[in-house]
Amino acid sequence: MSREIKEWGKGMLNEIKVGISDYKVASVPQVLMTIGLGSCVGIAIYDPKTKIGGLSHIMLPDSSSFKNAQKIEKFADLAIPQMVSEIRKETKNQRLIAKIAGGASMFQTANDSYIGSIGERNVAAVERSLKLLNIPLLGTHTGGNMGRTMIVDLATFSVTVRMVNRDIIVL
């Protein structure tokens, strides 16, 4: 209840929240949002003509090493193609564009290459998947050691990336 009131207070009536390991497809005037991207990556995909778009929050790069990858929305290599085919069905195959954020290593260590490798691998897998689908990547804000919240305005496809240190980047 308190959360609903908070959102009313912000005036974000059309906000659709995308949880971890999930994606949502929507259209103008809605706003898609995902909170707390660490090593995960948020992928926004959009058709400028119909103003239909989607936002995906993936956790892992690749489903191939999992015997039963039941949760499609969790993996970059499964979630992105499925969300794209859903968008293409609605937009009748218009040219799509993409913007991404996330893929951080939350704890910076100078001499430990193991930490953060998931974030980097997630970003690489997302870029590969978008390339395979022939979707140009128009904006990225990835890496580093900070968490991100990603807000996608489907009216303009402006993607706002918010960080805890109050920095705001608009892609």
Place this chain on the structure above:
Amino acid sequence: MNSNYSALELDALKEVINIGGGNAATSLSQLIDKPVNMSVPVIEMLDYSEVYEQIMPEDAVVRAVMMRMFGDAEGIFLFTVDQEAFETIVAMMIPEEMAYSQELAESALQELVNILVHSFLNAIIKLLDIQLVTSVPLLTKDMFGAIMSSVYLEQGQYDESIMIIKNEFYHAGDRLESSLYFVPQPGVIEKMFELLGVGGED
């Protein structure tokens, strides 16, 4: 991670975390020279959405201190604290006559976690007769959701539901909004059951 532990195994795990956490609470209490108590350890399988509903919202800003554990078992200790508890704890640690700075306060928090984790581990090492060492503490201030998901993923815990293992600390009846999480790599808990002689009866 396997969520189908038997009642006996879960009791054993709870007892180990209780012993470790109890030792940590005692050290904390000696450090700040005030009584510190601890709740019964929380051990639960939760989906991320449940974690953010029941424990803390994903956009809550926390300071988190992380220490990696190596040796006979690998994993991460993660201590999270909100702004209010951070100020309370640091005020208890830093002498009044000392000039306060953010840097000093954060360094004190890191040292506190260093002591907590080492007292936790000393108890476990004695109990299980194993060898464990840690990395230096690393601190960040960020969204709870970004920190939790990243730490579990980095430990090879790839499921949508995660096993929360944590201790909460109390001072003078008030909960210090702080928790010490233990995030083991896959297989570590099963290995511990073997050492305790409670494993494998399912």
